[in-house]
Amino acid sequence: MSLIGLTKGTDLEKKIDEMWKGEAMAAAAYHAFAIVAKEKGLLELSESLMKIAADEARHGGLYAALNGHTNENLSETLSSMANGEISASEQIKELSNEIHKLGFEEAAQAVKAAAEDEYGHGTLLKELVEKYL
Ligand SMILES: [Fe+2]
Ligand SMILES: [Fe+2]
Structure with a gap:
């Protein structure tokens, strides 16, 4: 079963939209924390925060796809x-x-x-x- 647009038009649409935007913001926030850590010389912490950011970006994509904010x-x-x-x-x-x-x-x-x-x-x-x- 395709995930695309699955929750669009359902009672979950609004919640999923909030999740999409929240995850996109979180991706940027973790990347910004990674810059802070790098500037403090904490390079491994910075790398780990960038990996979390990549996860959040991926989650954002999932929610965007579920609500059909994409194009086939x-x-x-x-x-x-x-x-x-x-x-x-x-x-x-x-x-x-x-x-x-x-x-x-x-x-x-x-x-x-x-x-x-x-x-x-x-x-x-x-x-x-x-x-x-
Ligand atoms: Fe997430
Ligand atoms: Fe780009």
Whole structure:
């Protein structure tokens, strides 16, 4: 039985939506704690917090899928996501420049690395659509 949209339209829909958003927030929160731990030199703690964050992101995906916040037309959706990632990458590079202008060089570099990740997601998604869909 497919999980997609299973709880949509049921009495659980609202609760599952709250879980989806809560898990997404938790994923970011644990990654932020991981940055705190890293800055304190607690590298193993930081690694463990990132693993918890990955679990929370996965849980968020489960709840999103259960309430149908996804699309089964992977070719169309992932192609469109690819373009979104690439244009986000440009905007985030701009943000990195703005942070650089404030004189926060380390933060600017970290945000620039995020922009490069987004670009990489875009090109990878294009390759994956080509290869599998
Ligand atoms: Fe969770
Ligand atoms: Fe991305």
